[in-house]
Amino acid sequence: MSQHPISAIHPPASAAGGRAMGFESAIYADVDEQAAALTGWNQSYLQLSGGGFRGAIQRVDLGPVRLFMEGLESTVYQSGQLKAGVLALGVPLRCDGSSVFCGSQSDRNALHVFSGQSGFEFRTGSDHVMMGLELDPVLSNTLYPWGHGALAGSQAGLRATDPTCLEGLRQVMLMLFETAHTAPAMFSLPALRAGMVDTLVEKVAALNLASCTNEVAHDVHWLLVQQARALLQGQLQQPPTVGELCQQLGVSRRTLQSAFQRILGISPLAYLRAIRLGAVRQALKTASSVTEAATDMGFWHFGHFAKDYQAMFGELPSQTHKRCAPPLQ
Structure with missing residues (x-):
């Protein structure tokens, strides 16, 4: 029997909420509180399915790179917009087949790009776990110059990228969340945090976003x-x-x-x-x-x-x- 999305993020032995240096986790029973948990996303969530709301978010803060893992056991319509220059990517862990991201059916094997001038819209299913990462403007600009490069003016949407590279990023992110659970003290060591950032940036660079096919639908x-x-x-x-x-x-x-x-x-x-x-x-x-x-x-x-x-x-x-x-x- 598969785990519920919240159980997948918060194993039964863990507390309902927790905080260590660079790591936070919480379970939410209010859809608006969960929407506000990711600062800088300017999000609003609308609950579409009945029966009460239950969701969870874990966050790992590495300074110039921030990770999150979000689980939902309710169908939610999300909309939001990040500030210019922030590169925000989503890597799905669980999709139940009913999710729609910026007009296209959400796919576990597609990279979700949340950044974009017009913002993003996401109708999630009720069996939803998404990992995401944000790169600060200075760092993202070293990979993909926003002012005049290939991503300037880019819109939020799905991107078709190399499956092996996407899986490589997914596994590194999972390892970081596992480390946050099992050895949170490691996040207090500057050298280790810098190494984690370098590894993540290397995996993002391997995606070669500037050449990825943009699957934004004008449906x-x-x-x-x-x-x-x-x-x-x-x-x-x-x-x-x-x-x-x-x-x-x-x-x-x-x-x-x-x-x-x-x-x-x-x-x-x-x-x-x-x-x-x-x-x-x-x-x-x-x-x-x-x-x-x-x-x-x-x-x-x-x-x-x-x-x-x-x-x-x-x-x-x-x-x-x-x-x-x-x-x-």
Whole structure:
């Protein structure tokens, strides 16, 4: 029997969270907290699958190079953008076949490039483990000059690279995470940290990103979902019906349904419900009451709202509010 994504990152014997020099690990029960765990990524996560959220992140900080390993047991739609000059790469460990990265089906054997002027979008499956690394601008510029080189203006997306080189990078990253678990004191030794950085940079250089085939898709379904998301995000308090959304986009209901099912794995109506429930969950952390948060997002039948909220997040809205809202002065 295969491990769950979180168990794969956090073996049963380890604590739910931990920190050593250069190494951090944590398990999250809140999708927004996990989104914020990677600093500098400007991420937002939208939970698409019900039953509560469970995820985990491990991080190894080597100074000019930072590694992470993220596991998810919920289907999540991620979007974000890194600052210019940062080279951020993703190397999958677990993909369940339903993930879509920047419009292309995610593949364990494809390099995921998160850097890009327009940011990235990633619909993960519920059996998801991704390793990633970030190279600071000064270091990445020695490999691939961003100002005038082959990566200038590059967009986020999948890259077809040499499988042997990709596997070499994957194994080095796995060894570093194993070392972080078994011998964290090694990260306090400057000479060893410098050696780890050199090894990682060598493996990244071997990928020869400047010559990799860019698999960014200009898929009509992906572009349509992007347009629909932008419209819905701007009208959350008074969202259009699916029919009105089709009119605004100039497409048939069947076309919109097909696009959402293929890219997000859910219907437009289910997506609208998820984004509104997610907005209420964020509002509950600062709102004075559940009623205020719900009505601000257009929910008026509180029985149905509470039922849908519990199905999505595994708890009642009153429980979220009690746990997260600031205490009364």
